[in-house]
Amino acid sequence: MKVESLLSFTCPVKMNSGNKVLEGLPFELAGLNAAKPLILASPNDTPPKAIKILLSAFGDSKMTFGLFDGIDEAEDLGTIEYLKNICQKDRYDALIALGGRAADAAKVLNMTVSYKLPDARLLTAETTINKPLGPLVVAITAGATGLETSSLAHFGNRVYRSEYLAPSLAVIDPRLAVSQDAAAMACSGLAAFARAVEAHGAVPENPFRRAYSFAAIRFILENLPAAVSNPGNRKAALAVANAAAMSGCALADGGNTGLHKIGQAFSGTGRGPAGMIMAMALPYMLNDYKVNGGFDLAALLHPLADDDTFAKTPESERADAATDIANRFVSGLQKTAGKALPRTLKETGLPGYLLEDLLETLDAGPDGARLCSVARRMWDGVSPDAKKG
Amino acid sequence: MLLPDYYEFCCRVKLIAGHDALEKIPELLAAKGARKPLIITDKGVAGAGLVDIVSRAAGKLDPNLVNDSVPPDSDLKVVHELAKLYQENACDALIAVGGGSVMDTAKGVNIVVSENATDLMAFSGVGALKRPLKPLVAVPTTAGTGSEVTQVAVIKDHDKHLKMAFGSYFLLPDIAILDSRMTLTMPPFITAMTGMDAMSHAVEACYCLQKNPLSDAHALAAVSLLYAYLPQAVNNPSDRDARLSMAIGACLAGMAFSNSMVGLVHNLGHATGSVCGVPHGLCMAILLPYGLEYNLHKREEAIAGLLLSMAGPHIYKETPEEQRAQKVISLIRKLNDDLHAKTGGRHARSLSEVKDRDGKPAVPREALPQIAQAALLDGASVYNPEETDYEDNLMVLEAAWEGKPLDRAKVKKG
Amino acid sequence: MARVREISSGRKPLKRAYVAMFLWFTGRAIQAAAKADNQVKSEFEALPENFTFSLGCLPDGPWMVVGKKNGVVKYLGGKLPEKQHVRLAIKNLDAGFLILSFQESTALATTRNRLVTDGEVPYALAVIRILDIVEVYLLPKIIASLAVKRYPKHWSVARKLKGRIAIYTRALLGL
Numbered sequence: 007m008k009v010e011s012l013l014s015f016t017c018p019v020k021m022n023s024g025n026k027v028l029e030g031l032p033f034e035l036a037g038l039n040a041a042k043p044l045i046l047a048s049p050n051d052t053p054p055k056a057i058k059i060l061l062s063a064f065g066d067s068k069m070t071f072g073l074f075d076g077i078d079e080a081e082d083l084g085t086i087e088y089l090k091n092i093c094q095k096d097r098y099d100a101l102i103a104l105g106g107r108a109a110d111a112a113k114v115l116n117m118t119v120s121y122k123l124p125d126a127r128l129l130t131a132e133t134t135i136n137k138p139l140g141p142l143v144v145a146i147t148a149g150a151t152g153l154e155t156s157s158l159a160h161f162g163n164r165v166y167r168s169e170y171l172a173p174s175l176a177v178i179d180p181r182l183a184v185s186q187d188a189a190a191m192a193c194s195g196l197a198a199f200a201r202a203v204e205a206h207g208a209v210p211e212n213p214f215r216r217a218y219s220f221a222a223i224r225f226i227l228e229n230l231p232a233a234v235s236n237p238g239n240r241k242a243a244l245a246v247a248n249a250a251a252m253s254g255c256a257l258a259d260g261g262n263t264g265l266h267k268i269g270q271a272f273s274g275t276g277r278g279p280a281g282m283i284m285a286m287a288l289p290y291m292l293n294d295y296k297v298n299g300g301f302d303l304a305a306l307l308h309p310l311a312d313d314d315t316f317a318k319t320p321e322s323e324r325a326d327a328a329t330d331i332a333n334r335f336v337s338g339l340q341k342t343a344g345k346a347l348p349r350t351l352k353e354t355g356l357p358g359y360l361l362e363d364l365l366e367t368l369d370a371g372p373d374g375a376r377l378c379s380v381a382r383r384m385w386d387g388v389s390p391d392a393k394k395g
Numbered sequence: 396m397l398l399p400d401y402y403e404f405c406c407r408v409k410l411i412a413g414h415d416a417l418e419k420i421p422e423l424l425a426a427k428g429a430r431k432p433l434i435i436t437d438k439g440v441a442g443a444g445l446v447d448i449v450s451r452a453a454g455k456l457d458p459n460l461v462n463d464s465v466p467p468d469s470d471l472k473v474v475h476e477l478a479k480l481y482q483e484n485a486c487d488a489l490i491a492v493g494g495g496s497v498m499d500t501a502k503g504v505n506i507v508v509s510e511n512a513t514d515l516m517a518f519s520g521v522g523a524l525k526r527p528l529k530p531l532v533a534v535p536t537t538a539g540t541g542s543e544v545t546q547v548a549v550i551k552d553h554d555k556h557l558k559m560a561f562g563s564y565f566l567l568p569d570i571a572i573l574d575s576r577m578t579l580t581m582p583p584f585i586t587a588m589t590g591m592d593a594m595s596h597a598v599e600a601c602y603c604l605q606k607n608p609l610s611d612a613h614a615l616a617a618v619s620l621l622y623a624y625l626p627q628a629v630n631n632p633s634d635r636d637a638r639l640s641m642a643i644g645a646c647l648a649g650m651a652f653s654n655s656m657v658g659l660v661h662n663l664g665h666a667t668g669s670v671c672g673v674p675h676g677l678c679m680a681i682l683l684p685y686g687l688e689y690n691l692h693k694r695e696e697a698i699a700g701l702l703l704s705m706a707g708p709h710i711y712k713e714t715p716e717e718q719r720a721q722k723v724i725s726l727i728r729k730l731n732d733d734l735h736a737k738t739g740g741r742h743a744r745s746l747s748e749v750k751d752r753d754g755k756p757a758v759p760r761e762a763l764p765q766i767a768q769a770a771l772l773d774g775a776s777v778y779n780p781e782e783t784d785y786e787d788n789l790m791v792l793e794a795a796w797e798g799k800p801l802d803r804a805k806v807k808k809g
Numbered sequence: 810m811a812r813v814r815e816i817s818s819g820r821k822p823l824k825r826a827y828v829a830m831f832l833w834f835t836g837r838a839i840q841a842a843a844k845a846d847n848q849v850k851s852e853f854e855a856l857p858e859n860f861t862f863s864l865g866c867l868p869d870g871p872w873m874v875v876g877k878k879n880g881v882v883k884y885l886g887g888k889l890p891e892k893q894h895v896r897l898a899i900k901n902l903d904a905g906f907l908i909l910s911f912q913e914s915t916a917l918a919t920t921r922n923r924l925v926t927d928g929e930v931p932y933a934l935a936v937i938r939i940l941d942i943v944e945v946y947l948l949p950k951i952i953a954s955l956a957v958k959r960y961p962k963h964w965s966v967a968r969k970l971k972g973r974i975a976i977y978t979r980a981l982l983g984l
């Protein structure tokens with residue numbers, strides 16, 4: 007392969023997946039030199055019983071731990087300050103985040119505690135994060151954001167970035183991966199799918215990132231439909247959760263990619279989860295990549311199709327075949343999910359003025375014009391090909 | 396993709412690859428708060444001028460803090476001497492420039508200096524380390540062992556004739572720098588065998604019992620790079636793209652096997668190495684086809700799946716499904732044949748072809764029973780998909796000695 | 810606003826009792842197999858005098874210890890000795906339950922990262938081989954053939970049947 011500029015990759019996350027993974031936590035914590043973890047959970051973002059399952063996994067470990075189940079949507083640095091003080095006073099030496107929202111909060115808390123900030127409320131997105139933080143474990147749950155394993159923390163309208171924010175360990179247990187919420191399952195899987203697709207196709211090619219995204223894409227294609235039609239299906243749900251965790255490790259370019267940005271921007275309006283938005287944007291974004299380049303669509307055919315189909319497709323047809331499979335996959339799920347996965351921004355009830363605000367945000371980056379044109383097309387869902395001419 | 400009932404995957408190493416990756420070292424060390432690294436290497440590597448290149452790129456290293464005393468494999472005494480040097484000079488990081496021997500030594504030194512250990516032995520085994528060690532930057536100069544991304548080290552105590560193994564995620568280097576300049580000087584014969592070591596890591600990772608979706612994905616990516624670029628790197632040693640691709644391939648293979656573990660090929664290879672002193676890579680090259688044949692009945696699909704990565708879409712498509720696994724095996728044999736031709740016969744294809752320094756056969760047929768026995772003492776057998784007892788080992792060794800395909804009817808199937 | 814609650818981990822007395830019982834039984838079965846099965850016997854013969862190994866769960870048991878004294882293999886109870894040659898430590902009680910209720914063989918559990926093995930590799934391998942053979946005796950074929958890599962078809966019916974009866978009786982009687 008040709009490597010023009012430097013190629014780099016880091017995934018500090020150890021991944022443990024499968025039967026009785028949670029029961030391994032005391033052992034894993036001991037390996038991280040931690041004895042007294044603080045568990046963070048969010049009541050609205052955690053499957054029922056999840057807290058109980060997690061607590062009972064510590065049975066017989068003789069450990070003492072803290073539980074805070076008040077991470078809420080307000081994402082207030084005051085809460086972080088409160089938790090920081092408790093951590094220092096009661097000597098908690100590790101954090102366990104249950105679910106995606108808690109993971110974001112835990113990353114911010116970890117920063118505050120490890121750097122001994124005088125007050126969490128002094129944190130800004132510019133705070134430098136250049137040293138390892140304390141041990142952080144994320145438990146992947148049904149409805150995972152897929153960013154739990156990433157080096158990003160979204161908290162209170164701010165995004166913190168640093169490789170040190172990523173957790174030391176992600177535990178993926180089938181008991182936490184199953185749920186009763188088909189729509190949340192679909193969104194979680196589609197977020198993983200969209201990010202993995204972007205990570206895989208990103209240029210210049212990065213084989214380390216591709217390894218993670220390859221596995222994530224295959225898992226989603228093979229399991230998401232089954233998991234959506236029955237979110238209690240342990241095998242399928244576990245595979246989707248795996249893909250979510252992998253997609254966070256693969257996240258291309260620190261999240262500076264189109265689908266991810268659009269997903270984050272629009273989900274910030276509360277009109278729907280990032281996965282739903284990214285699924286909506288996917289066909290338009292892929293079309294943009296096809297027209298404007300800067301993306302390896304042809305290579306995407308390998309994870310998207312089985313080995314035989316990939317091998318049989320002539321090189322010149324791979325990009326179109328890949329786009330076609332990805333689009334059909336997404337629209338198939340949208341059809342099944344009905345209202346839970348609208349196909350246009352209009353259908354989400356997003357007011358026009360908000361769209362304009364968002365376009366402004368998107369326009370800020372170097373790829374602003376491209377993202378805005380994608381977002382405009384998402385508004386009324388006119389087929390990208392029809393608009394092209 | 397298969398999702399096992401349970402699996403773990405971990406590779407925390409920060410990876411930087413490129414034709415000028417070494418230039419990143421100062422910045423990376425500074426980010427770790429390190430100013431005074433100790434550079435560990437061996438005479439072969441230093442003699443090839445590689446430390447000078449590192450020194451130039453990394454901005455003038457203190458020549459007193461460059462030490463090339465690592466012997467082939469490793470040595471407990473050297474580990475302690477290097478640790479002393481580190482402590483006396485108040486160093487704050489380690490840079491290992493070399494192959495597997497240097498990496499293992501540097502990991503050993505890191506345990507001693509981080510834990511202030513007087514006896515390294517106290518930290519042997521798995522799980523003895525409980526906290527992060529000093530920053531370790533790994534600069535591999537062979538594209539083979541993958542030890543820049545493995546969590547193990549083997550240190551030899553030559554006085555007591557002991558091999559100590561260490562296993563811990565904290566042994567993973569912090570940073571691995573893959574730079575094409577580091578392997579350009581490797582002669583074709585060493586390129587060939589260390590490259591086949593990497594290939595054996597990727598291939599064994601695909602069939603061993605601890606395989607998982609992430610080890611698979613890394614292994615497949617590795618196989619496609621290694622298979623495509625090994626002949627190029629041997630043919631044209633100064634091909635920088637081929638060298639870098641090999642370094643990346645070997646690293647991916649290391650990530651794969653350190654999570655899936657290795658099986659029969661390494662099992663018998665370790666034993667052949669310790670009984671007859673055959674270099675590890677050469678054992679791997681010779682035994683790899685046999686590992687595939689022996690386990691074929693248990694792992695046909697996984698082995699067949701390698702064909703696409705190896706030979707590309709065209710050959711994959713042209714090969715009927717039921718012949719794909721067999722095709723993989725014959726391509727590996729063919730690769731060995733090519734490497735044999737290109738190295739003037741030094742890349743042996745069978746155990747009987749291996750020569751020692753004096754040109755005499757290194758593996759006499761009479762040694763096979765002893766090797767088969769020694770293999771029973773090696774941990775790799777645990778991860779091999781099919782059971783292996785003494786007779787199984789001997790049968791495989793005999794075929795590999797003669798260089799004939801394994802008579803698969805004789806493999807006892809469970 | 811929600812507050813942090815400090816919680817102590819619960820206990821799992823039933824699982825613990827079950828695991829302890831099966832460890833006890835496995836220990837006695839190993840002692841029995843060392844007499845009744847030639848392969849187990851010769852594995853032990855190759856091990857040094859005073860060889861001791863244990864199998865059990867982290868963080869604090871239950872354990873079973875088997876040792877060899879004056880050439881005789883004996884189940885030595887559930888208390889970890891100061892020194893031993895091999896320790897097979899299952900990472901937690903629940904994984905211990907999976908293994909000792911024979912849902913996962915020792916070998917399979919090893920390849921699934923469920924165990925931590927301490928001690929010299931050759932000794933640890935011998936212990937795993939011994940456990941494999943004992944599992945074949947203790948379990949019905951359908952379960953055992955899943956548990957071990959190669960179900961020993963080549964064993965004679967006599968070895969299986971006689972061995973199984975002998976090992977069960979001896980294990981229960983503690984012979």
Ligand SMILES: NC(=O)c1ccc[n+]([C@@H]2O[C@H](COP(=O)([O-])OP(=O)(O)OC[C@H]3O[C@@H](n4cnc5c(N)ncnc54)[C@H](O)[C@@H]3O)[C@@H](O)[C@H]2O)c1
Pocket residue numbers: 437438439440443445467468469493494495496497498499536537539540541542545546547548549577578579580581582585589675676
């Ligand atoms: N820790 C692990 O995960 C792991 C895995 C496999 C093997 N190992 C260990 O690694 C060792 C083998 O490592 P290896 O195969 O890399 O060989 P090596 O490090 O022993 O080096 C072989 C020879 O090649 C020379 N050499 C290395 N790079 C060169 C270059 N670029 N140009 C010219 N000469 C060069 C060296 O000086 C040496 O003489 C064994 O001791 C083995 O036990 C460790």
Ligand SMILES: [Fe+2]
Pocket residue numbers: 540592593595596661675679
């Ligand atoms: Fe190797």
